Amino acid sequence: MVYVRTVDGNDALTWVDEKGRTVTESQHEILRAAACEPETTTLPRLANHHQLVQEAVGGIQTEQITAGGQLGKPSSARRRVYERLKDYAAHVQGTLFDIKPLHLAIDEIYEAPLTEAARDLLNRELRAGVTDEKLVALVLTLLEEDRLCVQKDDVQAREPKIICSLGIRKDEA
Structure with missing residues (x-):
């Protein structure tokens, strides 16, 4: 086992x-x-x-x-956050909330695994029923602080x- x-x-x-x-x-x-x-x-x-x-x-x-x-199982934090952000981006397309960092975060989540800290934090927020707006704000903060996803060089070495x-x-x- x-x-x-x-x-x-x-x-x-x-x-x-x-x-x-x-x-x-x-x-x-x-x-x-x-x-x-x-x-x-x-x-x-x-x-x-x-x-x-x-x-x-x-x-x-x-x-x-x-x-x-690439995104893991349907129950994984990475997939759930990716799907929520993708749906949110489609919903706000063409509005003031359709911002470039949102699309960068979606792409980064698709390309690389979440950091352990981001995964734990996002799982906790998802379990608590976080709204789309708060989820987007949290993800954008993690992206801005380079704490969202594992860097590509690190992924290949892991x-x-x-x-x-x-x-x-x-x-x-």
Whole structure:
């Protein structure tokens, strides 16, 4: 079982078998399989544990690209903010509120992942039901302060971050 934060900032959990094939990505199923009593004895790690983790991470990366595209999953802060800003820009087109920085922010969000701080802040505001106007103001402030998106050079240098890997197997004894 591998828990990863992707380069786009999405969290992913997957379970692979001893041959590196995906068993499931269902969080419920994975956590149910990992449940055990505190006194459960540990078993030695499989010799190919790190290779299995590497294959799981590769599978997660492939899945992120095909399932969510450039903006990530529909529930991601990046996609939700992008869609809200795009809709807002279409709504205010040709008015005083149709400003160049708004379009720059939309383009930047499309091109690069949000910074961790921006993602956390935007998620919090989205959960609180922020209005479009306040969301635009917040995004434009983050853009102006260079805190909205990860710089392109940083994106290319980043790799997925393995938060946790856990080998689970039946005791053959």
